[in-house]
Every structure is written in C-alpha cells, then in structure tokens.
Amino acid sequence: DVKVTQSSRYLVKRTGEKVFLECVQDMDHENMFWYRQDPGLGLRLIYFSYDVKMKEKGDIPEGYSVSREKKERFSLILESASTNQTSMYLCASSPGTRGTDTQYFGPGTRLTVL
Amino acid sequence: GESVGLHLPTLSVQEGDNSIINCAYSNSASDYFIWYKQESGKGPQFIIDIRSNMDKRQGQRVTVLLNKTVKHLSLQIAATQPGDSAVYFCAETGQAGTALIFGKGTTLSVSS
Numbered sequence: 001d002v003k004v005t006q007s008s009r010y011l012v013k014r015t016g017e018k019v020f021l022e023c024v025q026d027m028d029h030e031n032m033f034w035y036r037q038d039p040g041l042g043l044r045l046i047y048f049s050y051d052v053k054m055k056e057k058g059d060i061p062e063g064y065s066v067s068r069e070k071k072e073r074f075s076l077i078l079e080s081a082s083t084n085q086t087s088m089y090l091c092a093s094s095p096g097t098r099g100t101d102t103q104y105f106g107p108g109t110r111l112t113v114l
Numbered sequence: 115g116e117s118v119g120l121h122l123p124t125l126s127v128q129e130g131d132n133s134i135i136n137c138a139y140s141n142s143a144s145d146y147f148i149w150y151k152q153e154s155g156k157g158p159q160f161i162i163d164i165r166s167n168m169d170k171r172q173g174q175r176v177t178v179l180l181n182k183t184v185k186h187l188s189l190q191i192a193a194t195q196p197g198d199s200a201v202y203f204c205a206e207t208g209q210a211g212t213a214l215i216f217g218k219g220t221t222l223s224v225s226s
Contacts, residue, residue: 103205
C-alpha cells in the first residue's frame with residue numbers, strides 16, 4: 001500500500017513564525033503535491049514537484065515556498081505565517097511522468113495561526 | 115476556465131439505499147477521472163477511477179459512470195452503509211502535464 005505521512009496532525013503557530021510542514025512518501029513516486037483545504041473552497045493546489053529539486057507553482061503559491069531535496073520528501077514552508085493561512089494542509093504523491101495520475105494523500109496537518 | 119463541480123453539496127440517504135453522487139466537468143479534453151472519499155479528520159482516499167475510453171467501471175459496491183457527451187461523471191454506491199458517510203470528491207485531468215483538478219465535494223450522510 002502507498003503510504004504518505006505528514007510530520008504533524010495538528011500545529012499551532014503564531015503570526016510571523018516560520019513554519020515547516022514535512023511530507024514523506026514510501027512508494028518512489030515521481031510527483032508530490034501540497035494542497036490546502038478550506039470549507040466551501042475544496043482542495044486548492046499550492047505547489048507541486050515532478051522531480052528532485054524541481055518545483056512548480058499551483059493555483060495559490062503566494063506566501064508559501066517548497067523544497068524537494070530528496071525524492072521521498074516534499075516540504076512546505078510558510079516564511080512568515082499569517083492568520084489567513086490557518087487551514088488543513090494535505091500532501092499527495094503520484095507515480096508516472098505526468099501529474100495527472102492517481103494521487104495518494106496523507107492524513108493532513110491542521111494548522112492554526114494565532 | 116476549467117472547473118469541476120458537483121451538483122449537490124449534500125446528500126442524505128437511508129442505510130441500505132443506493133446513493134448517486136454527480137459531478138459535471140468542463141474540460142472536454144480530460145482523459146482521466148477519479149473519485150475520492152474523505153472521512154472527517156482524514157485525507158482523501160482513492161475509491162475508483164475511469165479513463166475516457168470507458169463509460170462504466172465497477173468496483174466493490176461502487177460504480178463510476180462517464181458520459182462524455184454531456185461531460186458528466188457519477189459515483190453510485192450500492193447498499194449504502196453508515197461507514198460510507200463522508201465527503202466525496204471528483205477529480206479530472208487538467209491540461210496535459212498539469213495536476214488534477216478537484217471538485218468542491220458532496221457530503222454524504224447515511225442514517226440508520
């Protein structure tokens with residue numbers, strides 16, 4: 001079974017803090033994704049990566065950056081957290097050379113920024 | 115622009131009934147579609163997928179139907195159980211080489 005793990009299930013941070021969300025997948029997938037999920041807005045793509053050290057902006061990249069130094073790990077970074085970044089963050093991975101294969105999700109990290 | 119939507123944000127059924135969750139998509143070039151289930155406090159889980167060269171695919175208690183003429187996708191759940199209560203998302207391929215596009219979800223509530 002594909003396993004995607006996220007470093008924290010719940011996280012509380014203060015405005016202005018730098019926040020790191022870590023995601024690890026164990027299936028040697030090429031592609032990894034970060035989404036945020038908010039009521040009424042569904043899943044919105046923040047960033048994705050097709051390969052190590054490669055990243056592409058999704059629909060809402062502002063206020064976020066990412067890092068993919070190893071194939072199995074994809075990190076989401078909030079340089080200076082703000083209250084409007086309070087959300088559920090979901091990481092996903094998929095095999096293949098396109099980003100349009102089945103994506104497998106982690107359990108999510110619920111981030112609260114005070 | 116491209117969008118994936120669901121006809122109803124909520125659906126309530128009785129245990130044992132069959133459930134049908136609908137999804138309309140706008141990109142006629144999409145060639146791959148997926149249904150996900152998300153239980154409270156968990157990440158979305160893959161349920162079933164279908165490629166555009168098919169119009170029906172069956173899994174265990176679930177069937178996905180694809181009507182490319184009207185750009186409509188549906189998920190049928192047979193003999194719905196309380197454990198089926200969740201939010202269901204459809205997703206489609208975006209333009210070639212880009213990530214999946216997700217709908218906003220339908221919340222299925224099953225009462226016993």
